[in-house]
Amino acid sequence: MFQLSLKNLLRNKRRTFLTGASVSLTLILVCLLGAVLTAMESAEGSADNRIVVRSAISLTFSLPESYWQRLQQMDHVLAVTPLNWFGGIYKDERPENFFAQFSCDPQTLLDVWPEYQIPQDQVATWRQERNSFICGQALADKYGWKIGDQIFIKGSIYPVDLTLTLRGIYTEPNAPSAEKSIYFHRKYLEEALGNPGQVGTFFLRIDSPDNVGTVVQHAEAMFENSEAQVRAETEKAFSLSFLEMLGNIRMFLGAIGAAIVVSLLFITANTMAMAARERTSEVAVLKTLGFRQGHVVRLVMFESLAVGLGGALVGLGLAYVLVRGAARGMENVFPIFGTLAVTPPVALLALGLGILIGLVSGGFPAWQAARLSIVDGLRKLA
Amino acid sequence: MSDPLIQLRGVTKVYRRDQFEIPVLEGIDLDIAEGEFVALMGPSGSGKSTLLNLMAGVDSPTSGRIVVAGSDIAQLGEGELAPWRHRNVGFIFQFYNLIPVLTARENVELPLKLASLSRQDRRLKVETALELVGLADRMDHYPKQLSGGQKQRVAIARALVTAPTFLLADEPTGDLDAASASDVLDLLGQLNQEFQKTTVMVTHDPRAAERARVLYHLEKGQLQREHTGAV
Amino acid sequence: MQIPIKYNIRTLFVRRGNTLMTIASIAFVVLVYVGVLSLAAGLRASLGSKGDAANVIVLRDGARAETESYFEKDKFRILSTLPGIATGPSGEPLASGELVILQILKRSDGSESNVALRGVDEVAFLLRPAFKIVEGRQFRPGVGEIIVGRRLAERFPGLALGKQIKLGRLEFTVVGTFDSGGTFDSEVWGASDDLGNAFRRENTYSSVLVRTGSPDEAEALIAQIEGDQRLKLSAETEPAYFKEQTTATSQQFVVLGNALAILMGFGACFAAANTMYSHVAARAREIGTLRALGFRRRSILGAFVFEAAILGLVAGVIGVVLALPLNGVSTGTTNFLTFSEVTFGLRTGPQEMIGGVLLAVLTGVIGGLPPAVSAARREITALLRER
Structure with a gap:
């Protein structure tokens, strides 16, 4: 029986191919959009016991250095470290040469990011040398940097240019995107600016995720009446706030995805129906030979399921390859898309859609075929 | 005696199926004079339709000459054959082959679209042809609104409208009941007699064959002149 | 075009279930394409005052x-x-x-x-x-x-x-x-x-x-400002500055729109091809008849490509009409160069609409071409034997 189905599919290879290909193509799109939406909502590398404190006005305003101590004295706070986003230009302004540059406090940075793995001797040299920096393994690989190499970064937000020597390379196996940053001494930047004592963000490590809410509230309250009010939030919320800025573009992407699925349904259902219609007479012959309705229904359904599923599998495979390519292409424009991948839920969704399309598009013709009276079918044969 | 209108000499046709060669026609010689009404009979697969297709210029022989009105169509390429067919052949099919989405009038008008005629000329010719086949009152009907006999008469009008050199009919009554078949044969006979339209008809209906003046029998690729019919 | 147009149009209508499905799928592609183009156009319009070169x-x-x-x-x-x-x-x-x-x-x-x-x-x-x-x-x-x-x-x-x-x-x-x-x-x-x-x-x-008084004076002023060591300032003309702000952000949407259109367009081409293949298959004898009547191969080819183009055209117009309500919808995103909110209205202008219709017609023609070629290439005798 299934053999007959397969033979039928092979009989009209062109149509089987066209149908399968349109299923594949559309599922590729679904996977791509799914991957983008997933990447947008993931905040890789953010720990649930880290808090970010920044100016309540916006990220372009900084906080006084004196807040450092006051934050450190709060209950449940294990460590505090200041970070400033430098946002300079390495080599040229092309997006693929963009990476995150932070001015930091080398003494406390690793207390807040204990998951960074870096040899102790490298840390020691880095801490001593004022114009040195550490970078993630991924970034070092990308540019072929070795310990001792010097790099030049032109200031953009700050009117300061940096000349830095690489003294350490860290790894973070759980968050590859975190390996695309460099960290240098905040003192270097402060001195160049004339010691304004300004900090862009403070990162706090809390003793337990349960206490995060309390610390957030206390931190905001503590500076309520100070010259610079602060906003405190979890690291994840902080990451997502950048995506929030993209606005309802996300909604548009979702709508596009829905439109694609609907048009896919049209295309496939149409073709399936066409295939079934052409075989009306054949079905009649099968029936005169004694095949029952159930057989005929299964015959048609199996065919459309095979096309739906086959198309879905091919589409998934291609999407996997494409998404990896896209991830590589986009990670520098939107670092968060570096994590772009066809995640299991997206893959399952695509597979499910493939099956659904097979079922829906086979359902109607199967029902028609089953209902067909032998006489009508044979008449078409004449 | 003047040259025949259609002259076949040593015409063979071999079909190739995979590695097998199937000879269908083996050295056919045939002369059809102008104004003849010829019937070709023969069992299924005898090659009578192939012979008709060769004369219609929709198929080409493996070897041999097919001279129609002085020109050897076996030598023509498809680019020259299409206009040749348009000028010379009126083709009538077993299943009428009317375009279902066009009315009787539009179906008959179709071949005239190939000629550079004014709208009025076309209209006049179409109406004349439809009147000739007795369908003046059915001009704006679609094929599905017509009976089998009426459809075949529309098809005959379509074949006639370009004033072709000859008519070719492939089982024109094969799909019709006896009464309609008789009507269609009457019409073909009338056209032959009144307008001296040379007509070649393939059929396996003996009653149809009786109407022809010359009957050929085709069997196993060979042609035999059977008898000279009525009239 | 010798084969009458109404032949094509009526045939599309006769096989309407099939035709409608294909039209629907192409129309969706157009809808998405026009939507994304409108996003880009709206964004461009909101960021892209041309500026004055003086x-x-x-x-x-x-x-x-x-x-x-x-x-x-x-x-x-x-x-x-x-x-x-x-x-x-x-x-x-x-x-x-x-x-x-x-x-x-x-x-x-x-x-x-x-x-x-x-x-x-x-x-x-x-x-x-x-x-x-x-x-x-x-x-x-x-x-x-x-x-x-x-x-x-x-x-x-x-x-x-x-x-x-x-x-x-x-x-x-x-x-x-x-x-x-x-x-x-x-x-x-x-x-x-x-x-x-x-x-x-x-x-x-x-x-x-x-x-300044003129674009030339503007250039002179820019040279003077950038040459002044005391100032440590950079200068550029307004049009140049606006252009930098615009392209990076709106370009992303144009790229997105084109990528989606190409991928979805392929899918829709398949739909159009399938439909036209079935139209051709169902009409084999009609085609054979037309050929026997003296129509040339290229008339047959033209007729079917034309039929597919009409299919695309109708779908394109429907898609654009479906996309029209998007015009003026207000939305906002962040311009990551300035790090600030850009609010804008989607803009479905003539350019976007024509783009959508063209995409649809192109989809129809590309999809319709292979079946049309196969229809035109078959032997008349084979076509006439088909049911």
Whole structure:
């Protein structure tokens, strides 16, 4: 029986191919959009016991250095470290040469990011040398940097240019995107600016995720009446706030995805129906030979399921390859898309859609075929 | 005696199926004079339709000459054959082959679209042809609104409208009941007699064959002149 | 085209189940394509005031956008004495020192974004003739009043006309909404001293907009500013600056739109091909008949390609009509170069519509070509034997 189905599919290879290909193509799109939406909502590398404190006005305003101590004295706070986003230009302004540059406090940075793995001797040299920096393994690989190499970064937000020597390379196996940053001494930047004592963000490590809410509230309250009010939030919320800025573009992407699925349904259902219609007479012959309705229904359904599923599998495979390519292409424009991948839920969704399309598009013709009276079918044969 | 209108000499046709060669026609010689009404009979697969297709210029022989009105169509390429067919052949099919989405009038008008005629000329010719086949009152009907006999008469009008050199009919009554078949044969006979339209008809209906003046029998690729019919 | 057009159109109508499905699938592709193009067009229109080539924008050297630029007001005083700067009605130099500040505000859907606040003085309006108040009135300096870009007021409830809002450490009142014909419609404007005071930026400006007599004078002024070692400022013409701001952001959508259109277009081509193949298969005898009547191969080819093109055309028009309600839908995103909110309306203009229809026709023709070729290439005798 299934053999007959397969033979039928092979009989009209062109149509089987066209149908399968349109299923594949559309599922590729679904996977791509799914991957983008997933990447947008993931905040890789953010720990649930880290808090970010920044100016309540916006990220372009900084906080006084004196807040450092006051934050450190709060209950449940294990460590505090200041970070400033430098946002300079390495080599040229092309997006693929963009990476995150932070001015930091080398003494406390690793207390807040204990998951960074870096040899102790490298840390020691880095801490001593004022114009040195550490970078993630991924970034070092990308540019072929070795310990001792010097790099030049032109200031953009700050009117300061940096000349830095690489003294350490860290790894973070759980968050590859975190390996695309460099960290240098905040003192270097402060001195160049004339010691304004300004900090862009403070990162706090809390003793337990349960206490995060309390610390957030206390931190905001503590500076309520100070010259610079602060906003405190979890690291994840902080990451997502950048995506929030993209606005309802996300909604548009979702709508596009829905439109694609609907048009896919049209295309496939149409073709399936066409295939079934052409075989009306054949079905009649099968029936005169004694095949029952159930057989005929299964015959048609199996065919459309095979096309739906086959198309879905091919589409998934291609999407996997494409998404990896896209991830590589986009990670520098939107670092968060570096994590772009066809995640299991997206893959399952695509597979499910493939099956659904097979079922829906086979359902109607199967029902028609089953209902067909032998006489009508044979008449078409004449 | 003047040259025949259609002259076949040593015409063979071999079909190739995979590695097998199937000879269908083996050295056919045939002369059809102008104004003849010829019937070709023969069992299924005898090659009578192939012979008709060769004369219609929709198929080409493996070897041999097919001279129609002085020109050897076996030598023509498809680019020259299409206009040749348009000028010379009126083709009538077993299943009428009317375009279902066009009315009787539009179906008959179709071949005239190939000629550079004014709208009025076309209209006049179409109406004349439809009147000739007795369908003046059915001009704006679609094929599905017509009976089998009426459809075949529309098809005959379509074949006639370009004033072709000859008519070719492939089982024109094969799909019709006896009464309609008789009507269609009457019409073909009338056209032959009144307008001296040379007509070649393939059929396996003996009653149809009786109407022809010359009957050929085709069997196993060979042609035999059977008898000279009525009239 | 010798085969009558109505033959094609009526045939499409006869096989309407099939035809409608194909039209629907192509129309969806067009809908998505036109939607994304409208996004890009709207964004381009909102960011892309063309600017005046006689106007020069001055930023701190190294800064790529006003939002990351700041310098002492002293430099502004030096700037405004440079030669080549045009003068206003009362003889004042047409140089507008402006303070741009980003403030986090809530959108109507509860999400947050950075909104650009621009502190200006009267001269700013002389430099922007397109600027006009739409509702309410102009702000008065010194009393904490602001005016808000028209679209921004729609999308940020806190910035509606008459609302009180805390910016920095001071309270402001929204007294008007304005239309600047582009770029500034996503901004909040107030007196530069008021905003400077609220954010303790009394002594800095972010940018200076300068008017010169002609594009040539503008170039000369730029050379002079960039050559001056004391200033450490960079300058470029207004059109050049606007263009940089626009392309990066809207380009992403154009790329997205094209990528989607190509991928989905392929899918739709398959649909069109399938439909036309079935049309061709079902009409084999008709084709054979036409050929036997004397129609040439190329007439058959033309007829089927034409049929597919009509299919695409109808689908394209439907898709564009479906996309029309998108026109004017207000949305917003962040321009990551300036790090600030851009609010804009989707713009479905003639260009976007024509693009959509063309895509559909192209889809139809590409999809219809292989079946048309196969129809034209088959032997007449084989076609006539088909049922």
